[in-house]
Amino acid sequence: MLILYILHMFELNLINFPLLVTFGFCIGVLGSVMGVGGGIFIVPALVLALGIPIHQAIAVSLVAIVATSSAVASVNIERGLANMRLGVTLEVTTALGSIVGALVSGLLAPNIVQFLFSITLFPVAFSMFIKGRRVLKHGDTLRGPAGMAAETPGGVFDSEFFDPAINSRTAYRIKNIAPASFLSFFAGGLSGLLGLGGGIIQVPVMNLLCGMPIKAAAATSNFLIGVSAAASAFIYFRKGYLIPELAAVIVIGVLLGSFTGIYILYKTRSEKIQIAFSALVLVVAVMMLKRTL
Amino acid sequence: MTKIFSEKDFGKLIQRTLSAGVFLSLFFFFLGFAFRCSGSAAAAAFALRTGVTVLMLTPAARVTMLVYGYCRTREYHFALASFIVLVLLFVSVLL
Numbered sequence: 284m285l286i287l288y289i290l291h292m293f294e295l296n297l298i299n300f301p302l303l304v305t306f307g308f309c310i311g312v313l314g315s316v317m318g319v320g321g322g323i324f325i326v327p328a329l330v331l332a333l334g335i336p337i338h339q340a341i342a343v344s345l346v347a348i349v350a351t352s353s354a355v356a357s358v359n360i361e362r363g364l365a366n367m368r369l370g371v372t373l374e375v376t377t378a379l380g381s382i383v384g385a386l387v388s389g390l391l392a393p394n395i396v397q398f399l400f401s402i403t404l405f406p407v408a409f410s411m412f413i414k415g416r417r418v419l420k421h422g423d424t425l426r427g428p429a430g431m432a433a434e435t436p437g438g439v440f441d442s443e444f445f446d447p448a449i450n451s452r453t454a455y456r457i458k459n460i461a462p463a464s465f466l467s468f469f470a471g472g473l474s475g476l477l478g479l480g481g482g483i484i485q486v487p488v489m490n491l492l493c494g495m496p497i498k499a500a501a502a503t504s505n506f507l508i509g510v511s512a513a514a515s516a517f518i519y520f521r522k523g524y525l526i527p528e529l530a531a532v533i534v535i536g537v538l539l540g541s542f543t544g545i546y547i548l549y550k551t552r553s554e555k556i557q558i559a560f561s562a563l564v565l566v567v568a569v570m571m572l573k574r575t576l
Numbered sequence: 577m578t579k580i581f582s583e584k585d586f587g588k589l590i591q592r593t594l595s596a597g598v599f600l601s602l603f604f605f606f607l608g609f610a611f612r613c614s615g616s617a618a619a620a621a622f623a624l625r626t627g628v629t630v631l632m633l634t635p636a637a638r639v640t641m642l643v644y645g646y647c648r649t650r651e652y653h654f655a656l657a658s659f660i661v662l663v664l665l666f667v668s669v670l671l
Contacts, residue, residue, distance in 0.1 A: 346628060350598065353634045357594035360587045367590065371642055371657050378664040386671065439651075510661060513635040514668040520632065521671070527624040528612075531605040534631065538598065 299333075300532060307347065307536020312544040313560065314351045314480070314505075314537070321537060322348055322479040323407060326400060327567045329529075331574065337397045339526055341388065341478030342519035345512045346530040347537045348480045352509025354541040355502075363444045364502035369457055369493070372440070376464045377471035377481060377511040384475025385515035389522055398575045400477045404568030407483050412561035414487065444499055455499065459492045466492070470508075475515035480508040581648040593641045597634025601627045636665045 306328060314321035322344040329340035359365040388396055440457035466488045470481035482504040489500035519525055604627030611620035639662045646655035 346631060349631055349635060350601070353594045353598050353631070353638070356638075357591045357598070360594075361591050363587070367587075367642070368651075368654055371646075371654055371661070374639075374661045375657055375664075378661050378668075382664065382668050382671065385668075509635040510639060510665065513632050514665055516632050517665070517668045518671050520628070521669075525628065527608075527621065527628050530628055531608060531624050535602065535605060538602065 303532045304536035307533040308540035311351055311537040311540020314541060314544065316544045316547050321351055323564060326478045327571050331570055337393045338524045342524040343526060343530045343533055344478035345516035345519060347533050348512035349509050349516060350534040350537050351541045352505050352512065354538050355545055356506040356509065358545045359502035359505060364499055365506040366442050366499060366503045369440050370503050370507040372460060373464055373467040374507045374510050376468040377507060378514045380468035380471025381475040381511035381515040384472035385518040388476045394575055397571065401568055401571035401575055403477060404564055408561045408564035408568060410487065411564060412558055415558035446498060453496055455495055457493050457495065463488050463492050471511040474511045481511055482508050586645045586649065589641050589645055590638060593638050594634060597630060597637055601631035604630060636662065
């Protein structure tokens, strides 16, 4: 089988190298704090600022998501934040969806993929805003009633973690695994199709549907989106869409940012950041849509 | 006497696998940029592609460790789920 390498005239130099590392750093911080892979920001930035074709931007984004996921998950597992059992279960349908998404993306023209990406950002911005506002106003009510922290988890998926923001252990029970698995397929599909981590679906699914506290949901999302991103990244890699130099420099920045973001997530509330960046995502959505039309 | 494989041991195994993959890929990235600065374009390209490949294989290594770990803890349903994910990753490499 012939592998067609698409050569894009991207040249790394002394000016864009530190800029790209800094950009990757910011993405890494945001990604680990908000439980998303950063694809929401990486793809539009590469397309709008560098003029990288959408399929190649998606390929770079997926590699960066693998990096973020691996780095953040390694710490979250140590801290007991990530629920590996739930993560593994949801990974099955997520990985499958990711492969399907990547294959579909390869069949679509770049302007169609770009259009799909831009319209996807509108509900993403809206959900980030609504979620952040709701948690700020009412608190993380899905921790459950006051007595929940004292309960011992019972089912195989149930767990608990120490939350330094409130200086106590938070126990939670997992429910609705089957519908969560079903929705995870679409999260994986988004990942493969548009270069998003899928965390923008996975976190609300685990939080709202499965009853998981937001921090554990973000940590578990980080844990499992690496697999879905890797599954689709291989497909883009074999199609020759990946620019290794660009991927490497973005990943370096993303990893630095991810390690920084891990500590921010662990100690602060991410809801305020979510609200602020929902506005940014909305602006990016409009810019991407304008470019497509 | 068989050593008990605790939840903590399992977590450490996964954490170390992920960290190893990330740091190894970073090593190849920096090696690639070093080759580039020294003018060896072919070596730089090879090192960068190797770094990207290592990074993309890190989740597969992590899933492999999950299969091993869940077999040791006798949680065979999670071991099976992990194995299915591993197969899907293998399929994606071939597509």
